[in-house]
Amino acid sequence: MKLGAWSKGLAVAAAATLSLAACSAQSAIVENTAVTVAWNQPLYSFNSSTSSGNATANAVILYLTQQSFNYYDADQQLIDNEDFGTMELVSEDPMTVKYTINDDVTWSDGVAVDTTDLLLNWAALSGYFNEGEPEYDEETGVIVPSDSSVWFDSVVYGTAISDTELPTIDDDGALELTYTVPSIDWRLNMTGVGVPAHVVAQRALGIEDAEEAKQAVYDAIMNSDTETLIQLANVWNLDFDTTAMPAEADQNILVGNGAYEVTDFVEGEYITLQAREDYAAGPAPSVETITVRYITDPLASIQAIQNGEISITQPQATSDILEAAEALGDAVTIDSEPEAVYEHIDLNFSNGGPFDPATYGGDAETAKIVRQAFITAVDVNEVLDKLIIPLQANAEWNQSQVFLPGAPGYDESVAANGSEVYGQGDAEAAMAMLEEAGVETPIDVNMLYASNNTRRVNEFTLYQAQLAEAGFNLIDGGNESWGSLLGTPDYDAWFFGWQSTSTSPLGAESIFRSDGGSNFTGYANETVDSLYDELSTEFDEAAQRELLAQIDAELWNDAYGITIFQFPGVTVYDSEMTGVSTSPLSPTIFWNYWEWGIPAAE
Known part of the structure; x- marks a missing residue:
């Protein structure tokens, strides 16, 4: 999933900063120790700072290198x-x-x-x-x-x-x-x-x-x-x-300054990293080799840990996944907590499609009504009831574009941002809006999503049925390479999850600014740009939240898209491992790789 909007920032007035002392005690590499971790999407770039390479799939590996x-x-x-x-x-x-x-x-x-x-x-x-x-x-x-x-x-x-x-x-x-x-x-x-x-x-x-x-x-x-x-x-x-180990002449693109270096990379299967003996740039690991194996099917990753093929997995959670993990008994340890990731549907403002003013002769109001109708017809509660609540009983609709549920300012923003009129599956109201605007139905909408992700396949099926009742014909644009296709003109809408990598109030700036590096939709609002300009120099926490609430309201008023749910998290790992911990921020389970421990192979 893409990261850029949620990867750069920290309000210095709002977060404590601790220090890892220089020359801190570092553990020695234990020979013949190896950990295999399952991940759901292969790395495709060793530069995660580009607009196309900015994805969790790349960031988790680069955190090691x-x-x-x-x-x-x-x-x-x-x-x-x-x-x-x-x-x-x-x-x-x-x-x-x-x-x-x-x-x-x-x-x-x-x-x-x-x-x-x-x-x-x-x-x-x-x-x-x-x-x-x-x-x-x-x-x-x-x-x-x-x-x-x-x-x-x-x-x-x-x-x-x-x-x-x-x-x-x-x-x-x-x-x-x-x-x-x-x-x-x-x-x-x-x-x-x-x-x-x-x-x-x-x-x-x-x-x-x-x-x-x-x-x-x-x-x-x-x-x-x-x-x-x-x-x-x-x-x-x-x-x-x-997407694979480069030819020998091109292997300088693998050069890193981290604790591990890449020694093998098989396309779509795995990437292997070896601990550096000369590493002095941070806390040093004890595990000699880490292999990240790419398993797109969450249930298959549980089967792999049962078979001893992997040591850690953090699959997209469903009730079936949790039940399968619990069935492994004392052989595994299971940690469950919400992740700092939220699912959302974005609408394309700039591809000549149904949500673009250009389609209606530059009539921005008509395009806005079509977007409003679309997110009015989406039934968030059905998605929660069928896919999320069986795993997380207290799951609720995330009604903010810029605050995560439970964060300071979330409740106040939701109370005033206008989101309550959307997401209720009101097909009748959506049809009436389209009729009043003079827009003929059915309206074709080519929707992009990860076709190799079971939960997202199920999500698409629900959205397709919901929106059909409102006059939208959702075309299945599912693709395993969805991340590199965001923002391309062939797709009118897409859904995926934004992964937070910091606690910054500016975390989503690059999504919603008109010139933002993660602005895949072509969305442009001068008020939003101005509010972000003001926010970037505002050190008072209360004032930061007020500015974010204004941005939130603008986004809902423009029918930018619709937020759906915060990801429920499940981490499953071999009980013989020590030091495993997860963070709600990216890189989640990898954040303290240097504390991982496992018995050496004989």
Whole structure:
């Protein structure tokens, strides 16, 4: 599932920050220890900062192979990782942040991680050098390489990180980043270094020597060398995408600075990672090998743990899944708690389809009525009753686009956002709205979803029947590669889950801003953009919630789409394992991989 909107941010006034002391005690790698984890979607990119690569499927693997200045623990507390380096707010006016990487932090190919890596990551994330408009492949949604202008296809482009000046480098080699507008998310706007600068330059410019390659990146950025930046951006955007072990000549795209490095990758089956002996950038693991096996069928993952083929699984939960796990008895440990993920249906505003004003000669009001009719006809309660409540008895409709249930501000926002008129399966009211607007039925709606996900297949079946009664003909657009197809013009609507990776009030900014990196719908509302501008510099928690409530109301008023439910969570793991813990935030079960323990194989 896509992540970008929920991956960048922390209100510094709202969350405690803890520190992992540098040179902390680290466990030694135990030889012949191996853990196999089931996951439901294969990795397809080693750069999760691009608009197409920004997905949980990629992020969970990169959490093992990349390191950063901080991470969240199971209690959603932000932990400073001083084994990697430090970030320091050295000035409030203008807001200036100093980034220092420790001298002993290296890439898995032995090259030092340094300021140039940070500099490239900043250039890519901020879009500082971006110019013109990018071109995207209509079928895949992936950016097309450019030979005339610079465009780093960053998922967070247009957010607070874009409001920064060209960094400076101090005498000690630390990078200082100055904001033109203060940002409440300065701790998370740039938490790591992304992909290795020397690899990007080697691939883009044909430079073999790593230090020369880094120098070329440094010079291109500091001198605004457009010709070189075009080449660097094309590689950054596209070269790190792969669905299997690359050919030997291309294996430099696997280079990381984290605790593990990739040793095997079989398309659609598994990816294997080996612990690095020279790793010093964070808490070190004891498990020697981690294999992530791709099992799309949740019930099959329970069968695999029963057969001893895997050690941990966190399948999309249903009552059948929980019953199957409980039947394994003391052989497994089961943890159940809600996840920070919510299911939602989005409507496409910009593909010439039924929800696009262009279809009605530019009549935005008619398109809005069609969207309103659609989400009026959706019966959320039927979905909950049949798919979620059998597993989580107290499950309720998530009625906010920007607050998760139970979060401060949720109840107040729901009471005022106007969502109560939708989601009740009122086909008669929906038909009346379409008739009054003069829109003929049936209306074809091509809907995208994950066809290899049992719960989502069942969801589509329910939606198809519900909406047929209101004059909408839901066409089955299910596809196993759904993540890369979001925003492509062939689809009029889609449903999937947003996974939170931080506690930031700006978490959904890149979804709903008109220029947001995760805005797949083409939605544009000047009021929403302005409210996010105001929110990004608002450090008072109460005021933050008020601004978010206003955004929430705008989204419901525009009939952006409809939220459905918060995911019920189930983690099942071998009882012989120790240290397993899950976080509601991504990367969920992987967050403390260094604490995992398992008896060594004989």
